[in-house]
Amino acid sequence: xxxxxxxxMLPEIRHGFFTRDGGVSDGxxxxxxxxxxxxxxxxxxxxxxxxxxxxxxxxxxxxxxxPIWDIAMQTEGNASLRVLSYAETIEDPLLREAVxxxxxxxxxxxxxxxxxxxxxxxxxxxxxxxxxxRHPEWAFLLAGFCECVDTFFAFGLFALAKRSGFFPPALxxxxxxxxxxxxxxxxxxVNWVAWHRRNLPLWQRVLFAAKIFSVWAFLIWERIxxxxxxxxxxxAGTGAxxxxxxFTGSKGALTCRPLH
Numbered sequence: 651x652x653x654x655x656x657x658x659m660l661p662e663i664r665h666g667f668f669t670r671d672g673g674v675s676d677g678x679x680x681x682x683x684x685x686x687x688x689x690x691x692x693x694x695x696x697x698x699x700x701x702x703x704x705x706x707x708x709x710x711x712x713x714x715x716x717p718i719w720d721i722a723m724q725t726e727g728n729a730s731l732r733v734l735s736y737a738e739t740i741e742d743p744l745l746r747e748a749v750x751x752x753x754x755x756x757x758x759x760x761x762x763x764x765x766x767x768x769x770x771x772x773x774x775x776x777x778x779x780x781x782x783x784r785h786p787e788w789a790f791l792l793a794g795f796c797e798c799v800d801t802f803f804a805f806g807l808f809a810l811a812k813r814s815g816f817f818p819p820a821l822x823x824x825x826x827x828x829x830x831x832x833x834x835x836x837x838x839x840v841n842w843v844a845w846h847r848r849n850l851p852l853w854q855r856v857l858f859a860a861k862i863f864s865v866w867a868f869l870i871w872e873r874i875x876x877x878x879x880x881x882x883x884x885x886a887g888t889g890a891x892x893x894x895x896x897f898t899g900s901k902g903a904l905t906c907r908p909l910h
Contacts, residue, residue, distance in 0.1 A: 651705050664706045673698040692813060696822075699814070719767055720775050725800070726760035729793045731780045736790035749790075752838060755831050756793075762828060791865045794839035799869060801832055 652667040673682030674697050679690040684699050733753035740746040767774055783789030808829060812822050847858055 651702075666702070666706055668702055668705075672701060696812060696814070719763070719772050723760060723763050723767070723774065724777065725796070726756055726763060727777065727780050729797065730756040730760060732783055732786075732789040732793040735782050736786040739786050748838065752835055755835070759828050759831070762824065766824070788861055788865065791843075791862060792868070794835075794843070795862075795865050795869060797832065797839065798836055801836060804832075805829065 651672075652669070653665060654667075657663055657665045668682055668684070670680065670682055673680070673694070675681050675683040675690050675694045679685075679688060679694075682698050682702070683690050683695060684702060685695065688695065730753050733749060733756055737746050737749040737753055740749060766772075808822075808825065843862070847855055850858055
């Protein structure tokens, strides 16, 4: 990487002029090809762009600047407790085991995030106390539908970060199994909702539908509040830290605060 001595005198500006050396592409694109519109293999372009970002020292800054880590950690902590709390109420041993595995994986996702923020030195706010829900089934529904909303945004954001090289390939490889597990959680959850409804007496199906409606009402109301908070912060000049992120940042996609 070549740098200008004049630009280097300006500490607020990071710059670099990259040569063709130091990349992973071969053939016509050898070797440090960063062109997203080229016919080079996308995974090679992503790796090259990640190396360029690392050379400029912005790879860590990008991760640290994302306004999602506190919310993601708390979401996984709440989801794990909600899922495991509901599992304790299930009498069928096979179904209970399946839900417990779901909860175990949510706990593991939180551990992956914890290791990530420690490795990159990302500061986090103190975690709140995770309280057991008073209504386990309602809390399980909240965790499940919240996960459905999360992935609508998170999967798309993850794919964009992967294709653009925003995340280094090592980070993508770390989160790929998490993404796959989240997908399986959704498949399990939506099938559980259909199966559970089918096995309820007709009068209880009405109550179950009302419970699902109340969960969605809570999620929509919560997101309206998040959007309004972000708008007020922008007008006041303080600005929510996630105002430049999709749907008022990942906060809109990744929250789901506990309701006790």
